[in-house]
Amino acid sequence: MSSTIKITALAASLATAALLASAPSQAAGDQAGAKEKCYGVALKGHNDCKAGPGTSCAGTASADYQGNAWKLVPAGTCVTQGGTLEAHAGNARPVPHRG
Numbered sequence: 672m673s674s675t676i677k678i679t680a681l682a683a684s685l686a687t688a689a690l691l692a693s694a695p696s697q698a699a700g701d702q703a704g705a706k707e708k709c710y711g712v713a714l715k716g717h718n719d720c721k722a723g724p725g726t727s728c729a730g731t732a733s734a735d736y737q738g739n740a741w742k743l744v745p746a747g748t749c750v751t752q753g754g755t756l757e758a759h760a761g762n763a764r765p766v767p768h769r770g
Contacts (some may be wrong), residue, residue, distance in 0.1 A: 708741040709749035710758050712765050719743050734762045 713719070718732040718740035732740035738759040749756055753765025 683728045686755040705746040706743040707746045707749055707756065708713070709752060709754035710756070711736050711762070712737050712744070712754040713740045713742045722752055730766070732761065736762045736764055738762055 698705075708719075713730055713732050714735045716730050716735075718729060718737070719742050720729045737763050738755075742754075744752065744754070751768050753767045
């Protein structure tokens with residue numbers, strides 16, 4: 672076997688091992704609970720899909736903390752992060768709520 676083929680085979684093996692190693696954590700995350708749309712916490716260009724007027728899909732928020740742009744977060748954590756469960760005007764930085 673040539674060294675190029677050995678390196679390619681090794682790289683493929685490592686990639687497969689990494690994929691298999693991450694699979695259980697992804698499955699655990701899916702089982703961990705429901706998600707909710709959290710408005711006003713996404714950074715510019717990092718919103719999830721269908722954010723609202725002016726944002727056709729994921730990654731299209733034009734400002735940090737845009738009130739009509741949302742991210743999926745674990746259910747029950749949006750308000751504690753300073754977000755809202757409904758779209759709102761403005762793009763003020765979220766203030767986390769403790770308690």
